[in-house]
Amino acid sequence: MQPEAAGSGDVVCGNDVIHGNDVFDVLRRSRPAEPVLCLDQALLNHRAKAVVANFGGEICYDVAVNPHPLVLAALAQAGIRRFSVLRVGDLATLAGLDHAVTPVLRQPINSRPNLRIAAEHYGVRAFAVDDPAELVKLREEVPADGIEVEIMVCLSTIRSPGEITDGAADAVEGMVRTAIDFGFRPSIAIHPGISSASDIAVALAYCHSLARRCGVALDAVNLGSAELGRDDETIEGLGIAADLHARLLGLDPARLRLDASRMTVDGCCSVLAQVLLRKGDAIYLNDGRFGWLRPLDRRLRRNAAPPRLRRLEGTHSAASRRFCLFGPTCDSYDAFQTQIVLPADVREGDWIEFPAMGADTIAWACAFNGLHPSLFAVIAPPNGLQTGARASTRSHLHARLAEETGR
Known part of the structure; x- marks a missing residue:
């Protein structure tokens, strides 16, 4: 790939990162031969700041959701710590x-070596545990001074308190007491996480009862990974519910935590995949289930924003039809179960943009058959994120939000 000389609005390609004003700008100037994962920088910045502003406690991010250094840097800049x-x-x-x-x-x-490396080389002072034996191992390998242990509790076991066995309840209580005896600071982490205000009420009531039974103040309560359960659920609504239920129980809302990884980054990235071959209603792409498109079926089944055709030369047909998608390998796994609707005249060389692909893409991609996607693009209009809130940036942001939500 031979990029043009950098200038105003030009694409700069280097270290597998492309910079452009929009998707078409990236495609026209870089002419990539591989699939591209695109990050909308302004949208990510907006979302991260909104999540931080609308939750009274501490927002957490799971690096495995999207580990790209540029994404992590943007989240840290927005206030996630x-x-x-x-x-x-x-x-x-x-x-x-x-x-x-x-x-x-x-x-x-x-x-044991990983525990020592984390503590000694990287200064990690917070560790998750879900078994008493791991608490013992942690005590033997890491000095207890200032160490926080997040004791993991499965949400499904506390949604129906009558189904909790005495043994399960005693095990969690025992780990809290053991952590204190070892000199650790205990906290509770709900997993996989909450998806509604009712989940928050159940989780906080359980933690309140647990702390009273143990006679301690928990260092914090991590509500886990937030997965919105209904279309009308929002991070703002979850934040209000968490604040309300915490105060009703006499808990400090500032000591709550929420993992907002997916709801922050998912809608801020899209995957660009090129059509290699069309055979009737079958389309073969240069990316598939071994690459960045692995979570595509799950996205489509959840009524995510539909894929969009991006044709660089000429216009596409107004008529549309359903297509089956296949990745570039000969493996039977590389076939998608969900059909998509595209213009009826899709052809070789066209690009398809798959929106809402910011989560579980990079972490799941592998080098099967020697194919491993690596191109990453940052979409940022001129004078956008770096120069503050200008009219062009606001228009771009509002357009992307409207396009994503279908409004």
């Missing part, structure tokens, strides 16, 4: 950010 990792290797990326952040080793089962 608590980042959880499953791999010790991701701690190096967090250490390289311009803003100081709090790293959390969220993998509840770890090797």
